[in-house]
Amino acid sequence: MxxxxxxxxxxxxxxxxxxxxxxxxxxxxxxxxxxxxxxxxxxxAEANRLTRMQRVLGRSGIQELHRECRFGNYKADMPAQQEALRKAKSYAGKFGTGFGGFIFSGGCGTGKNHLAAAIGNELLENGKSVLIVTIPDLMMKFRETYQDGAKTTESKLMDDLCKVDLLVLDDIGVQRGNTNEGVVLFQIVDRRLSSKRPVGMLTNLDAKGMTELLTVRIMDRMTMDGGLWVNFDWPSYRRKVVA
Ligand SMILES: Nc1ncnc2c1ncn2[C@@H]1O[C@H](COP(=O)(O)OP(=O)(O)OP(=O)(O)O)[C@@H](O)[C@H]1O
Ligand SMILES: [Mg+2]
Structure with a gap:
């Protein structure tokens, strides 16, 4: 030799x-x-993460539209915005030390997706897997698995959703939840939290609306282990840009 x-x-x-x-x-x-x-x-490892995202959604974990959303380009003029920014940053910084999730609740265009994507982008850079998906998209994926000749099964889809390090469920409450939606969401939240993996939620609903829609069982789990609730109660950023 x-x-x-x-x-x-x-x-x-x-x-x-x-x-x-x-x-x-x-x-x-x-x-x-x-x-x-x-x-x-x-x-x-990176290829495996990407394959999982591709398999779950046919795309990477964060939509193109939010690829550039960072803590650094989030404008925080109001004290409440500064507080939201600080909490989001600290959530990303402490990620992995617990399994508490986060709920960003507030009106349209207030930056819930922006800060969730900023958390996600930072985690991706640190080698974590992140998936941000809207409830309507997610339910469509589940419906597809019930069809003949489906590429994946319901249990495989559930497995993939439960394996990503951070799963963010977007647009909760946008469509009227049917029974099946409630069952699927409960299963996702319950399974992820029992394997100590957090869930993030973005919604226009307030605490009462969320509890009515998701039931006390889910909300109870979401607020476990230092789960974070942030109210985004300021005007839309979209309107500001147009004006
Ligand atoms: N404070 C901010 N600084 C910079 N950009 C912002 C800020 N707030 C929102 N944006 C931008 O405005 C757009 C709308 O914000 P975003 O999608 O995060 O709103 P949202 O709270 O998720 O609204 P919706 O409830 O309608 O989904 C995005 O392009 C986002 O990057
Ligand atoms: Mg949004």
Whole structure:
């Protein structure tokens, strides 16, 4: 077998004039190989995460529209907005230390998706998997699994939803919930929390509306282990941009 020294000698000989090799000693070569191994396994983990997102939704975990939403580009003029920003940042910072979820409740265009995506984008950068999905989209995915020739099964879809590090359910209460929706949501929240994985929720409903829609059983779980409730009660940012 060739020694590391031989390999380096041969590589040197094969290199064009003026090119400095990445390593000059056996130790450096070993370190380089180890580093390549680490990069390869990170790539693999990343590919697995992407495959899971693709399988669940046919897209990556955060919609294109919210890819640029960060804490840094969230304008917080009002004290309540600053407080929401601070809480969202701190949630992202503490992620993984508990399984408390978050509920962002408030009117249209107040930045619930913006701050949820900012949390998600930060977690993605730290190698976590994140999925933000609207309830209507999610219910459509479940309905698709009941059809003949479906690509995935209901239990597989449920498994995938329960495996992502952070799942954010968007637009809760937008469509009138049917019984099946309640059952699916309860199962998602219950299964995720029992495996200590948090759920985020975005809604226009207030606490009373959320409890009526999701029942006390779900709301009780959502507020476990330091779950966070933030009211987004300021005017729409969309209107502001137009004006
Ligand atoms: N304070 C803010 N600073 C910068 N951009 C903001 C702010 N609030 C909202 N936006 C932007 O305005 C748009 C609408 O915000 P977003 O989608 O987060 O609202 P929302 O609360 O989810 O509304 P809805 O209830 O209608 O879904 C987004 O493009 C978002 O990036
Ligand atoms: Mg929204």
């Amino acid at each position: 060739m020694s590391a020294y031989d390999v380096i000698k041969r590589l040197r000989a094969a290199m064009p004039e003026g090119v400095t090799p990445k390593f000059t000693t056996g130790e450096e070569l070993m370190a380089w190989q180890k580093e390549q191994g680490r990069i390869d396994s990170e790539r693999l």
